[in-house]
Amino acid sequence: MKSILFFKNYKTVKGLAIFSLAIILMLQAASCSKDSPTEPKKNPVVTGPSALHTEGRWFLNEDNEKVILRGVNIASLEWTNTGENVLQSLNHVITVWGANLARIPLSQDRWFGKASGQTDGGLQYRNIVNALVKKSMESKTYILLELHWNNGNVWGQYIGQHKMPDSLSQVFLEDLATTYANNPSVLIGTYNEPHDVSWTVWLNGGEVKENFEQNGVTTPLDFDTPGQQKLYDAIRATGANNLIVCGGLDWGYDLSGVLKGFAVSGVNIVYDTHPYPWKSTDWDGKWGDVGRQYPLLVGEWGAEETAVNKQYGANITNYLRYNKFCWTAWDFHVSAGPSLILDWNYTPTWFGLLVMKELNEPVTVEDSL
Numbered sequence: 001m002k003s004i005l006f007f008k009n010y011k012t013v014k015g016l017a018i019f020s021l022a023i024i025l026m027l028q029a030a031s032c033s034k035d036s037p038t039e040p041k042k043n044p045v046v047t048g049p050s051a052l053h054t055e056g057r058w059f060l061n062e063d064n065e066k067v068i069l070r071g072v073n074i075a076s077l078e079w080t081n082t083g084e085n086v087l088q089s090l091n092h093v094i095t096v097w098g099a100n101l102a103r104i105p106l107s108q109d110r111w112f113g114k115a116s117g118q119t120d121g122g123l124q125y126r127n128i129v130n131a132l133v134k135k136s137m138e139s140k141t142y143i144l145l146e147l148h149w150n151n152g153n154v155w156g157q158y159i160g161q162h163k164m165p166d167s168l169s170q171v172f173l174e175d176l177a178t179t180y181a182n183n184p185s186v187l188i189g190t191y192n193e194p195h196d197v198s199w200t201v202w203l204n205g206g207e208v209k210e211n212f213e214q215n216g217v218t219t220p221l222d223f224d225t226p227g228q229q230k231l232y233d234a235i236r237a238t239g240a241n242n243l244i245v246c247g248g249l250d251w252g253y254d255l256s257g258v259l260k261g262f263a264v265s266g267v268n269i270v271y272d273t274h275p276y277p278w279k280s281t282d283w284d285g286k287w288g289d290v291g292r293q294y295p296l297l298v299g300e301w302g303a304e305e306t307a308v309n310k311q312y313g314a315n316i317t318n319y320l321r322y323n324k325f326c327w328t329a330w331d332f333h334v335s336a337g338p339s340l341i342l343d344w345n346y347t348p349t350w351f352g353l354l355v356m357k358e359l360n361e362p363v364t365v366e367d368s369l
Contacts, residue, residue, distance in 0.1 A: 048137035051184035052243055054268050054295045058365075059243075059326065066365045069142060069326040071099030072355065073300060075336040078105040078148040081118055083128055085344055089332050090135050090143075092346050098359045100141045103299055103328040104132060105148030105192065107159060108172035114156040126179075136185040144245060144299075144328070145176060146189025152212060153223040163210050164201070164225035165191040170234050181240035189245040189299075190231045193252035193274060199262040202249055203227050228264050236266065245297055247272040248287065252300065253279050255290040263294070274300040274330075277312040283319060291325050298327035302338035305350040313354050321358070324365055329355045 050061035059067045072093050076084040086104070093099040106129070109115045113122030129145065136143040152158040153166040165173075173190065180186040194202055201208070205227030212219045226234070228246050235244055246264055248255035252274035263269075271294055273287035280286055290296060301316055303309035320327055329351070332340050340352035348356055 048184040049140040049142060051182070052142070052187075052268075053241075054243065054270065057292060057294055057296070059270075059295055065367055068324060068363045068365065069101040069297070069328075070359055070363075071101035071103070071141075071328045072097070072332040072340060073103045073105065073328050073330045074332045075105050075148075075330075076333060077110070077125070077128065078107045081110055081115055081125055084333065086128065087131055087135060088344075089346075090132055093332055094135075094139045094141055096346070097356055101144065101326070101328055102132075102136070102141070103144040103146060103189070104129070106145055106176075107149040108147060108169055109149070109151055109156055109159050111172055111175070112155070114151075115159060116156070133180065133183065133185060137183070141185065142187060143185050144187040144189055144297075145180070146192060146245065146299075147172060147176075148192040150191075152210075152221040158212050158214065158219065158221065160212070160214060161193060162208070162212065162221075163196050164194050164208050164227075165231065166208075166223045166225060170226050170231055173231055174234050174238055177235040177238040177240040177242070180242065181238055182242065187243045187245055187270070188235060188240070189247070189272065190228060190235075191247055194247055194249050195251045197225070197249070199249065199257035199260070201225065201227060202257065203229050203262045203264065205230055232264050232266050232269065241268060243268045243270050243295075245270045245272050245299070247274070247299065250279070250286075253286060255287045255296075256285060258290045258294065270295040270297050272297045272299040274298075275316065276301065277303045277309055288319070288323065291323060296325050298325055300330040301327060302330045302340070302351055304338050310350070313351065317354065317358050321361075321363060324363055 052059050052061060052067060059069060061067050074086055074089050076086060090102055093102060110125045111122050113120055133143055147165060147169055149160050150162055150166050150169045152162055153168055177188055197208060205225050208225050209222050212221050232244055252272060255271050255273050258271055271290055275283060298320060303312050329340060330338060334341055334343055338351055339349055340355055341347060342349055
């Protein structure tokens with residue numbers, strides 16, 4: 001009997017042991033699954049702001065409501081491979097200053113990794129630009145990616161501001177447009193400040209001759225420019241319907257030719273002017289009249305602090321507000337003057353205070369065209 005009893009107890013103990021072991025293994029499995037890496041959650045889809053189009057002189061959103069774009073330039077990606085506090089600056093102008101547009105100057109050589117110090121084919125540079133676009137999307141604001149520096153049609157050489165974009169600029173703009181085709185945040189700028197060519201060359205392209213100065217050395221250059229129309233057509237050929245921004249002559253100031261038969265043919269075209277205080281005060285004749293017929297962006301404006309320039313600041317802000325023109329002030333950088341900030345704590349200059357005041361006073365427009 002004892003042996004039989006022992007046998008029964010043994011079976012019971014064995015059964016309990018097996019049951020307990022099963023429980024322990026289940027708990028361990030649950031614990032392991034909790035501690036083990038899981039499939040990363042997909043990032044939520046970022047819808048961005050309402051996509052823009054133009055009609056008449058107005059910027060319109062998808063609900064056909066008029067939109068007034070106002071903000072700042074954030075420079076340094078034209079002259080450096082990594083930029084200087086650009087993402088931090090973009091976040092600040094959106095969240096603190098209240099800008100809904102940032103203009104970002106770019107370099108075609110750095111985009112493709114052709115500049116000195118780049119060894120990754122431009123990957124890091126493009127990732128920085130992409131981070132800026134992502135930030136704009138997340139904040140439902142707009143970002144103008146504009147070609148600021150080109151190279152006279154020689155990769156890695158003569159990187160800087162030229163009279164006109166070159167053939168390699170078209171390669172850059174096609175790639176930029178392909179990358180951000182129909183991204184609702186992104187506007188595309190064909191060239192910063194064309195100058196010292198005819199309106200015919202500005203629009204339709206042709207030969208450009210110039211003396212390019214760099215590091216104290218002057219180099220004669222001779223290259224072909226595609227002209228604004230061909231650049232517009234090349235961007236549209238990628239399938240991108242983004243707004244395209246075209247700067248005028250006289251270092252981006254003069255748009256008068258647009259009303260004299262030199263308008264770019266197409267849709268969703270914006271004209272860009274840079275009315276600094278040292279330019280002609282014929283604002284109506286040089287760009288204001290254009291802005292009353294076509295979409296206009298005052299892409300650069302600003303001044304250092306003097307009594308005369310303070311009057312300029314009062315005059316131009318009144319003019320912009322009265323005409324309901326869109327604008328981006330130059331520049332949200334400590335040394336690319338006229339500077340909006342004194343330091344990287346974003347202490348505003350006199351000019352910065354003026355821009356902050358304007359950004360905090362909404363501009364209202366009637367929704368009827």
